[in-house]
Amino acid sequence: MTGLAGKRSADDETHLLNIMNANANCRELLILDARPAVNAKLNKAKGGGYEENYTNASLTFLNIHNIHVVRDALKRLTSCLIPRVDEKNYLKALDESKWLNHIQSILEGAVKAVFNVDTEKQSVLIHCSDGWDRTAQLTSLAMIQLDPFYRTIEGFAILIEKEWCSFGHKFGERIGHGEDGYNDGERSPVFVQFCDCLWQILRQFPSAFEFTQELLICMLDELYSCRYGTFLFNSEKIRLMDNKCDETTISFWSYVLEHRKKFNNPMYRPKKKVLYVNPSFCALQVWTDYYARSNPHVISPSHEEIQQPGGVDFLNEKKQLLDEIMALDETVHSMATGSAPSTSSSS
Amino acid sequence: MTGLAGKRSADDETHLLNIMNANANCRELLILDARPAVNAKLNKAKGGGYEENYTNASLTFLNIHNIHVVRDALKRLTSCLIPRVDEKNYLKALDESKWLNHIQSILEGAVKAVFNVDTEKQSVLIHCSDGWDRTAQLTSLAMIQLDPFYRTIEGFAILIEKEWCSFGHKFGERIGHGEDGYNDGERSPVFVQFCDCLWQILRQFPSAFEFTQELLICMLDELYSCRYGTFLFNSEKIRLMDNKCDETTISFWSYVLEHRKKFNNPMYRPKKKVLYVNPSFCALQVWTDYYARSNPHVISPSHEEIQQPGGVDFLNEKKQLLDEIMALDETVHSMATGSAPSTSSSS
Numbered sequence A, B: 001m002t003g004l005a006g007k008r009s010a011d012d013e014t015h016l017l018n019i020m021n022a023n024a025n026c027r028e029l030l031i032l033d034a035r036p037a038v039n040a041k042l043n044k045a046k047g048g049g050y051e052e053n054y055t056n057a058s059l060t061f062l063n064i065h066n067i068h069v070v071r072d073a074l075k076r077l078t079s080c081l082i083p084r085v086d087e088k089n090y091l092k093a094l095d096e097s098k099w100l101n102h103i104q105s106i107l108e109g110a111v112k113a114v115f116n117v118d119t120e121k122q123s124v125l126i127h128c129s130d131g132w133d134r135t136a137q138l139t140s141l142a143m144i145q146l147d148p149f150y151r152t153i154e155g156f157a158i159l160i161e162k163e164w165c166s167f168g169h170k171f172g173e174r175i176g177h178g179e180d181g182y183n184d185g186e187r188s189p190v191f192v193q194f195c196d197c198l199w200q201i202l203r204q205f206p207s208a209f210e211f212t213q214e215l216l217i218c219m220l221d222e223l224y225s226c227r228y229g230t231f232l233f234n235s236e237k238i239r240l241m242d243n244k245c246d247e248t249t250i251s252f253w254s255y256v257l258e259h260r261k262k263f264n265n266p267m268y269r270p271k272k273k274v275l276y277v278n279p280s281f282c283a284l285q286v287w288t289d290y291y292a293r294s295n296p297h298v299i300s301p302s303h304e305e306i307q308q309p310g311g312v313d314f315l316n317e318k319k320q321l322l323d324e325i326m327a328l329d330e331t332v333h334s335m336a337t338g339s340a341p342s343t344s345s346s347s
Helices: A010-021 A037-044 A067-081 A087-097 A099-118 A134-146 A153-166 A171-175 A190-204 A213-225 A236-242 A252-258 A301-307 A314-337 B010-021 B037-044 B067-081 B087-097 B099-118 B134-146 B153-166 B171-175 B190-204 B213-225 B236-242 B252-258 B301-307 B314-337
Strands: A029-033 A057-061 A124-127 B029-033 B057-061 B124-127
Touching (some): A134 A153, A153 A213, A171 A190, A190 A213, B124 B134, B134 B153, B190 B213
């Protein structure tokens, strides 16, 4: 259904029917439209539309606000934290920033998708006005809760490449790479907001991810630094075909994979189960370790403690112990078979 | 200085001078009076007083509110969380409860004591109107930050016995053990508030404590259950001399030491350093894992995950690996000396 005239597209309707039929369990295709219903209706005036009266499809609006609202909310949030915290009015100012409300509506949308795929075994179609901002947020947050592979470092790299880089998130425009117009209305911290949502999941499931928040923080730093080609330009075509970033720049993921130790989560225990983040207001927190790290009065000591190399390094300790066991095993074996002199490798 | 007449006590002044002189580094004895200054002044009308014009002593009021204010604040806090969370007004209601403001003033007071003892090498005297509520909160929170021994399970037991049980915190009256008068003005969750403050420290220093929040939650449950004699009655005299609780009841700490595994912190790395909790408003959090555990919509999945036996059990894993190494070492040794048949204990 597009425009005020309500034109229908038979091809589109058939396409959606085919998507539904691809899943034998699917009784009805759930369409999640990320926008507030009122915005979607207003967009009809500009020739836009949404799926009204499609056969075997139900449409839900997720009430997630657009890039302009997100930009303003983050400005208000950071002014609660930097350069100093107004201790007397902190909660009031945090409330008024509405930042956590936006985080909540995205997480609620992602949980809705997870529930429909995991519990109801239905297919879900997610879209928005364009498909490269809120849509990418929702699909990647749903996928990382559904599939444990995306919670490994390799899997996460693939998820970001797939849902953000290849799908056409306009990194260049949203961050304003190489642009002076800091008031440009196209700038918006959509990817930052996605990382915040993911941080909420990491925090609620401390042993489900191979990586810690350090990977998210490092990724956001490199997003703004432009050291790697991964997050340059506005689409994969411009990045790879027009600008040959794959030949002329290094990938952010090469750096990550070479410095895995820095990002390893010592609490990681791979689990197959699907995660359901709790989007309730009192389960959400402010990501001060990222937004307020320049304010020494805000940063919590636990952040430093985790960051400190060797501070909480269980993974390494375990590896050393396992190495020692292997060496001892070999010694025992060679002594039993008389193939080598007897030596004790541990002391 | 007591009463409106401002009577002085030479003995008290000498006593404080002696305390100061016991520390060769001490230039001036810091007296921390837990009360708001205005309350201390009002108490003069009832014959109370505080240390005005003592030689070589400086007096600071910590502005911590009394048992009645604490009781009302906790009622307001829990009504934000139970039976359901009003998602739209959560931050506003949390702000209005003032609970975190009270937590903040106690932590600020404790940090002041820690700073003066650790950094300034001065002596500190802490008191309040009576000495068994806010005083015990401050001294025990300062000691646990200053001395790593109190961060072990044994040390923590000694700290609670010393600063709360022996010092005369009126557990019976504050909790209302065996009393019907639930409106009794002497009831107040002072010990709960202390545990909340301690939880903030645990959370900010995830590897500094041998125990997890499970020990705090279990302690609070047993405080209300009266299963153990540890927290019965209003003083050590009534508990041990009048009621022989040491002969007729089991100590809570016997239970804890027999079930250490339940409370062990897998992240624990003993450290000698002094802790400084960050009392900034945005470093504080609501202890939903305790206050809201009866609300399934609030409880965060991470709580379950930590509680799950074997969920994140690094300590045990490490112990098993070390046992295996010891067994292999013995095998190698006995094979080398020819004192036993060669067997491999690992596979």
